[in-house]
Amino acid sequence: MNYPRLKDWLDERYDWEGIKRLAKSKLIPEHRYDLWYYTGGITLFLFILQFVTGMLMSLYYVPHIDFAHKSIIEIVTKLNMGWFFRSLHHWGAQLCIAFLFIHLFGTLLLKSYRKPREMVWVSGFILLGISIFFGLSGYLLLWDESDFAATRVATGGAGAFPVIGWFIKAFLRGSMDVTGDTLLRFYAFHVAILPILTLGLIGVHILLVQYHGMSVPLSLGTEKQKEVPFFPNVFYKDLSIWLVVMGVLVTLAVLLPPEIAPKADPLAPPPENIKPEWYFLFLLQTLKLFPGEILGLNGETIAILLVACAILFFFLIPFFDKKSSRGEKSPLFTWIGVIYLLYFLTMTVVGFLS
Amino acid sequence: MKLNYSLITRRTFLNTLFGGWLVAFFSGTFYALLRFAFPTLGKEPDFVVLNKKDFLNLANNTIKRFPWGGTVGLYFTKADGSVIALKGVCSHMECNVDYKPAEKRFYCACHQGWFDENGKNISGPPPKPLEIFVISAVGAKLIIAKKGVKVELPKA
Numbered sequence: 001m002n003y004p005r006l007k008d009w010l011d012e013r014y015d016w017e018g019i020k021r022l023a024k025s026k027l028i029p030e031h032r033y034d035l036w037y038y039t040g041g042i043t044l045f046l047f048i049l050q051f052v053t054g055m056l057m058s059l060y061y062v063p064h065i066d067f068a069h070k071s072i073i074e075i076v077t078k079l080n081m082g083w084f085f086r087s088l089h090h091w092g093a094q095l096c097i098a099f100l101f102i103h104l105f106g107t108l109l110l111k112s113y114r115k116p117r118e119m120v121w122v123s124g125f126i127l128l129g130i131s132i133f134f135g136l137s138g139y140l141l142l143w144d145e146s147d148f149a150a151t152r153v154a155t156g157g158a159g160a161f162p163v164i165g166w167f168i169k170a171f172l173r174g175s176m177d178v179t180g181d182t183l184l185r186f187y188a189f190h191v192a193i194l195p196i197l198t199l200g201l202i203g204v205h206i207l208l209v210q211y212h213g214m215s216v217p218l219s220l221g222t223e224k225q226k227e228v229p230f231f232p233n234v235f236y237k238d239l240s241i242w243l244v245v246m247g248v249l250v251t252l253a254v255l256l257p258p259e260i261a262p263k264a265d266p267l268a269p270p271p272e273n274i275k276p277e278w279y280f281l282f283l284l285q286t287l288k289l290f291p292g293e294i295l296g297l298n299g300e301t302i303a304i305l306l307v308a309c310a311i312l313f314f315f316l317i318p319f320f321d322k323k324s325s326r327g328e329k330s331p332l333f334t335w336i337g338v339i340y341l342l343y344f345l346t347m348t349v350v351g352f353l354s
Numbered sequence: 355m356k357l358n359y360s361l362i363t364r365r366t367f368l369n370t371l372f373g374g375w376l377v378a379f380f381s382g383t384f385y386a387l388l389r390f391a392f393p394t395l396g397k398e399p400d401f402v403v404l405n406k407k408d409f410l411n412l413a414n415n416t417i418k419r420f421p422w423g424g425t426v427g428l429y430f431t432k433a434d435g436s437v438i439a440l441k442g443v444c445s446h447m448e449c450n451v452d453y454k455p456a457e458k459r460f461y462c463a464c465h466q467g468w469f470d471e472n473g474k475n476i477s478g479p480p481p482k483p484l485e486i487f488v489i490s491a492v493g494a495k496l497i498i499a500k501k502g503v504k505v506e507l508p509k510a
Contacts, residue, residue: 149449153464156448167392174393177424177448181393267419267426269442269452270463288465288479298481300446 026230029216033110037214037234038241039103045242046096047202049249050134051195053089061141063187065180068143069263076260087253093135095249097279100128101344108337112215113318115325120212121318123205127198134194135277137186140178148264150276151186152178157287160300161308177266218329281351282344283307314340399423401499403507409496417442417453420498426450427487427498432471433458439489439498440473445482460484 010016028037060079062071075082104124107113113121136154139147155178159169174181216225228234261271276284290303313320317337323330362370404420412418415433419426419442426442430453444451449464459476460469468477473484487498492507499505 149464152449153447170395171392175424176396176398179424266424267421267442267450269450269461272463274463284465291479299479300481 023231024229026210027227028214028230028234029225030228031216031220031225033217033220036103036106036110038238039099039106040209041238042241042245043096043099043103044202044206045245046092046099046249047198049092049246050089050096053085053092054191054195056085057089058191063141063184065143065183065264068141068183069260072142072260076257083257084253087257088249089138090258091249091252091256093138094278095245095252097131097135100131101279104128105337105341108317108340109334110215110217111321111324111330111333112217114215114218114321114327115318117208117212117215118318120205120208122315123201123208125315127201127205130194130198130201132279134190134198135279137190137194139277140183140186141190142260143183143264144261145264145268145271146261146274148178148266149270149274150280151182153276154280155182157283157300157304160298160304162301162305165304179266218324218327222327275351278348278352282347285347285351285354396423400503401497401505402427404496404498406491406494406496415455415458422498428453429489429498437489438472439487441485441487443484444480445475445484446478446480451484 007016028034057075060071060075060082062068072086076086077083107121107124136151140151141147155169155172158172159165161168170176172182172185173179174185275281286307287300287303290299294302317333318325321330321333324333399422402420402422409418409429412429412431414431414435416431418429418431420429421427422441425448427439428442428451429437429439431437442450444462444464444467446462446467447464449462451460451462451467451469453459454461458471460473461467462469462478462480466478467475467480469480469484470476473486475481475483486501488501488503490497490499490505495507497505497507
């Protein structure tokens with residue numbers, strides 16, 4: 001392919017050669033941990049797919065309690081390929097959260113968060129929070145009995161937070177209970193507010209990564225690593241991995257389309273053996289560890305406070321880990337990272353099996 | 355009176371003025387946005403009025419559900435035929451509870467909480483009993499009210 005006139009057109013207006021030089025100058029270190037570099041790209045790819053499939057479904061979804069459930073059933077039963085795109089959106093979300101956690105723990109254990117990359121960690125962490133809220137808000141849009149109960153529990157749990165709990169709960173629900181107001185509110189979050197925030201933060205996150213370059217793990221020492229150009233070497237690898245992820249995703253979407261439970265009924269009890277989405281299981285299991293009352297205080301409030309503290313500490317790890325910020329090995333924070341990871345994995349598995 | 359020297363420079367004065375203006379502008383804007391985004395909340399009802407004939411001759415050891423604001427109330431006929439009304443919402447995480455006639459207990463599926471026939475929490479995470487309502491009958495109407503609430507029906 002060669003379009004000399006197009007090339008000239010661009011050259012006369014933009015520093016095309018400069019852009020090409022810049023692209024060529026981007027180098028990526030090559031070492032035995034470099035596979036972790038691809039987890040962020042995979043998440044980005046899944047985000048793009050979520051945006052596309054989400055836009056498609058927003059053409060037909062009706063965010064109203066009387067029609068929401070019916071409109072999704074119509075999407076999966078009457079529209080061309082509707083079942084496929086809805087399934088793709090469901091599985092895309094699952095994989096997206098899974099890869100976010102992989103990306104998070106990879107960054108944590110390789111200490112890529114250390115100085116000067118604290119803000120990359122911070123922007124990424126906020127993106128994880130937003131993604132989980134994406135999951136919660138998207139789940140309610142089905143308006144079936146499982147997500148109805150899940151939303152009551154999740155927003156009610158936020159309400160157990162001392163002092164500002166009632167505010168968060170009312171703000172999320174839009175009314176006293178989970179009602180049509182909540183559905184509309186979660187719809188607004190899911191399709192307007194969160195996507196805009198996500199786009200901005202992804203922009204910041206990626207710009208910062210370009211600015212700092214890729215972090216090389218401390219354990220590889222200070223000697224210069226072998227580097228390969230991003231274009232085309234790493235870029236092609238990225239694309240091949242994305243293709244594999246796409247293959248896995250489409251396979252899951254085709255073979256295991258998600259169920260839609262009966263329409264939510266505020267009067268009916270939730271189904272037996274109801275479970276939240278898998279990424280909330282560790283929270284659920286943690287809450288189960290606490291009795292209803294501890295020394296006369298509400299056990300739930302204490303549990304929520306402790307969880308909030310643990311998450312806040314996790315968020316601030318780059319600022320606590322002074323050793324690695326000086327470029328020294330920091331085994332204490334490796335252990336802390338391992339404990340967090342094991343806790344998350346164990347509680348998720350226990351929650352899944354129980 | 356003329357001062358020989360100025361306490362603040364012209365720059366400090368202007369920075370404070372514009373800075374203060376910016377802070378005032380953005381806090382006002384943000385407050386207004388938040389006020390709009392924060393819902394005007396409804397209130398949990400003090401009582402609900404139901405038709406008595408819907409609740410006559412119910413089988414023993416069963417529940418009948420009725421709407422209680424945005425949630426659910428349970429009209430419960432015990433195994434011995436006596437009747438109570440309670441709020442069908444778990445005191446733990448606000449899931450709706452179900453009645454298990456075989457065990458003669460209320461059960462919350464969300465976190466495996468159990469309540470006995472009188473709504474007392476007996477096992478699992480629920481920290482408090484289910485809320486018990488007061489049942490009264492006025493003509494063809496059945497009134498179910500929170501405890502200690504004075505029921506004033508609107509004049510027809």
